[in-house]
Amino acid sequence: MNRRNFLKTMGWGGAGAALTGCDLPTTITLEEGKEEVVSYLMPEEYVIPGVGVWYASTCTQCSAGCAIHGRVREGRVLKLEGNPEASLNNGKICMMGQAGVQGHYSPDRVTKPMVRNGDTLTETSWDNAMALLQEKLGAVSGDRFAWFTGTISGHQSALVSNHLDAMGSKQHYVHEVVNNSVSQAVNRDMFGEANPRVRIDKAAMVVSFGADFMGASLSPVHYAGQYAKFRTKKERGLLVQIESKMSLTGGSADLWLPIKPGTEGVLALGMANLLLNKIKVSDAGIPNGVRKLIDEYDISKVAKITGVAGHRIQRVAQLLTERSPSLVLAGPSVEGHAHGYASVAAVMMLNHILGNVGKTIESSGQFPFPQLMAKQGGTADLLAFAEAAKAEKLDAVVFYGSNPVYSAPKALELNEAMNKVGFKVAISQFMDETTEVADLVLPVASYLEDWGTQVPMQQSENSAIHVQQPLMEKLYEDSKGLGDILLSLLKQRNNDEYGKFEDYYAYLRNAFAAMPAAVKNNTTNNNEFWNNTLQKGVIDVASSGGKLKSTVVSFADPVSESANADGLTLVPSPRLGLYDGRHANLPWLQEAPDQISKVVWDSWAEMHPTTAEKLGISNLDLVEVSSAQGSVTLRVVLLKSMHVDAVAVPLGQGHEAYGRYAKGLGVNPLQILDATTDNKTGELAMYSTRVTVKSVGPADSLSIVRMGTGSGDSQAGRKLVATVPVEQLRRTEGS
C-alpha cells in the first residue's frame, strides 16, 4: 500500500489517531526520569555544552559547490548556512543546502560494505572488500575499466584521474541530468570558452529562453544573488522569460511568454530578423548562411510556428535595443532537442547582435589549477556508457555520485547494459537504484563527515577553491571518506607514490603545502595556511585574464518537423528541491511544495486547461501519459502557466529504491523519454519526446496533496505539531 492509498483508506479527519507508525519516539518527553542526559567522560577542549560553534565547509548537495558554515553543538552538526567569505554564494544557501543535514542523519544510510551473493547483497568487512577490489581490478586493464560519476571537482577529481591513469584507462563517464552541455558546445564555438561568466547583475534586461537560473540551474544561489542585484539597481532590471512550462524563474518574470516546445531557436531568429532588418542593427560578423536563415524568418512566420504573438516579439526586440547591455540566455528546454545546438546558437547569437559579449558575458579567465576544475557531466556520457556496456566492453566500473539506473530512459536499455558489466562497484551513501545492482557496495561518508575540495564550475568574479572539512565524527564507523577510498584504490596500483599518505587528510595537507606562494597569501608557514584556510573555508585563486571572442557560428535551421505537428511534447521539468531525483529521500524537500503547482510528496502532470478540455480531461483526473517508449499514470494539475502544446511531468519521483522516503512515490518521466539526441553534440534530446495524454480515472482531490490550495487537513495526517492529552500535560507540568 503506498502512501496515497494509505491516506485514502484512513480518511483525513481521524488520521492522526491511527498513524501510530508516525508517533514521536517515546524518549522525547518532559516526564522526569525518561530521557537520558549523558555527560562527557572527559570534557572536550573548547566544547561548552549548549553553545554552538560554526565551522566552514562546502555543500555538495548539487554541483554548484557553495561554501557553507555548519553549527556544531556537542559534536553534532545541527544547522547549515552560507559562508559569507565566499563570493560565489555570499553567505546564502538554498533549500537543498539546508536539507543537507537530513541526508547526513538519514536512517537509510549504507553503513557497512556489502558484496553480491547471488541475488542479494551481504555485509562484509573492509578488508574483504579491498581484497576483492585488488583481485577484480587487478584482472582488468586499459579501457575495459571505467569510472562513472556525476560532476566532480577538486582533489577528489584529480585522484579519480590518477586512478584511471594507474589503471591505464581513459574511460571517465560523467553524467548529470541537469546540465548545460549543449550550451557549453555553443559557447566554445562562439565565444571561445565553454563556461563564460554570465553577469545577470550587469544587465539592464534579461531575456531567458527557458533558463531557470534561480531554480534547478547549475548554480542557483549564485544566480539568485546576481538576480537580486539586477532587480534592485536604480533602473530595475527587466526579465522576460520564454518557456513552455513556467519555472521558478519564470514565475518572477515581468513578462512570461509561453512558447511551443522546441521552437525557441525560431523565435530567436525572428528577433534577429527584427533587429537586423527593421531596427537596423549591424549584422557584422554573421555568416552568410545564418543571415539567409534570419531573413527567412519574418515575424508572421515566426508567430505562426512559435505560438508567440507577433506584437509581443516586436515589443521584446524593441526593449532589447532600448535597454543595454542586455543578456540573452538559453536553458535546458532549448538544448533538449535534435536541433538543440542550432537553437542555442540562434539564441546566443542575439548576444552578439546586441553587443553583450564582453559586457554581460565575460571571460572566466584561466583557472590556475586546471586539474582541479570540475569535470562536468551531461547525458552524452550516459549514452556512451550504455553502448559500451551493451557491447561488453567494460569489465569493471566504479560508480559514484550518479544514479544512471534511475535516470536513464528505458530506451537506453541500461538494465540490460548493467548486467553485461563484469564487476560493478558502487561508492554510495544510500541504496539507490544503481547501488542495488552493484556487485560491491562501499559505504561512503556523508559530505559533513568528509575532507575534500570543490571547485565551483560557475565562478564569481573572484574564483576560489572551496574547502570541505568534516563538521563531525563519522556516524558510522564502517563508512569511509571518498578521498580515503580513492587513496586505498591508488595504493593498490601505485604504492610507491601513494603509500606515503596515511589518509586523505595527509594527502590534502601535502597538496595544500605544495600550492604556490601567491595562493598561500605569501606565507611560508604551512600550518598557518592550513588553519587559516579551514577557518575561512575558501582559498582565493586569481584566474588570469582571458578575452572572449564574439563570433557567430554557422548552424542549421532550428525548426524540427515535429514542431509543426499536432500533439503534445513532454517537458521533464527539474525543480529546486528534488532536483534530478537525488533529493527524493529528504523529507524536508518532499514536504516543500513545488514552486508553481504546490504539490508535495508526489508526481503530477501539468497541463493547460484548454488542452485538457479538448482531451476531455478535468483537473485532478488520473491520466496516462504515453510516449513511444512507455507510459506513466499520475494525477493531472491544470495550470495556465503551461503552453497548450506541452505537458510537464516533474523529475525526482518514481524511485524503485533509495530508502523509505523516496521509494514508491510518484513516477519517473525520464523512463519514457525517447533516445533522440542532439544532432551536433550527441546529448540526449530530453525535451523532445512526443506524448499522448488520456484520462483513465476520475478526479479525486484527496489523492494528491497541494499545499495552500485550500483543500484538506493542513497537516495532511502527519504529526507536524504533536499534541498530548490535557491529562498528560497536567501530570508533566503540574497545575
Add this chain to the structure above:
Amino acid sequence: MAANNRSANLNVQHRKGFVLAWVFGMVALLLAPAAIATKYDVNAPTGTHEGEDVAQPIEFPHNIHVKDNGINCMYCHTYARRSKVAGIPPTSKCMGCHKVIATDKPRIKKLTEFWTNKTPPPWKKVHDLPDFVHFTHEIHLKKLVFDRDFPVENVKEVCAFCHGELENMTVAKKVKPLNMGFCVGCHIANKELGAPGDCWKCHK
C-alpha cells in the same frame, strides 16, 4: 569567530563579577553577617510540583556534596554561567576527587566501574523544558547573581528558585512546576529589573 569572542567577553565579565562578589561578600560577612546586601533585590518564582522519585544509575547524594562539604553548585555544573545548559559534570570531574576520597563506598565503587569502562553513567533527566522554549542558565545567572553582586558562594539559593533545595536531597527531584505560568509569574514580578515579557524571548 563571533561566538567565541562573545563567550570570551562574558567570561571576563563573569570573572570580574566573581572577584567583586567575593570581595563584597567578605566585607558583608565582616560588617553584617546576618543579611546579604546586593545591588538589587529579586522576587523568587512561586509554585510547587509533586515530582516523581527518579531512579538514577548512581544515587548521587547532593546533600553530602552541598550541605556537608559546602561545594558550590557551579563547581560541578560549571557550564551554567557560560551556556544555556548547566551541564552534567564530566565523569572525569567526579574522579578528580573520588580517586582518593571515599573509594570504599558502594556508590563510588560503581562510579569507578563506569570510569574504568570508559562510559559515563546514563543519568536520567529530571528537569526538562519543551524544545520550543529557549531557556538559558547563562542570562539568568548573569542577572540574578553576577550583575546583582550576589555572593557567588551562596548561589545555591538562586539555583533553588527553580530546582528546589538540592542540599536536602540525594538525587534531584522536580519540585517546581517549570511551566509557562511559573516562568511568566516570575518575569512579571521582576519586570522592573528588566525581566522580558515578550513571547519571542523564550519562543524563538
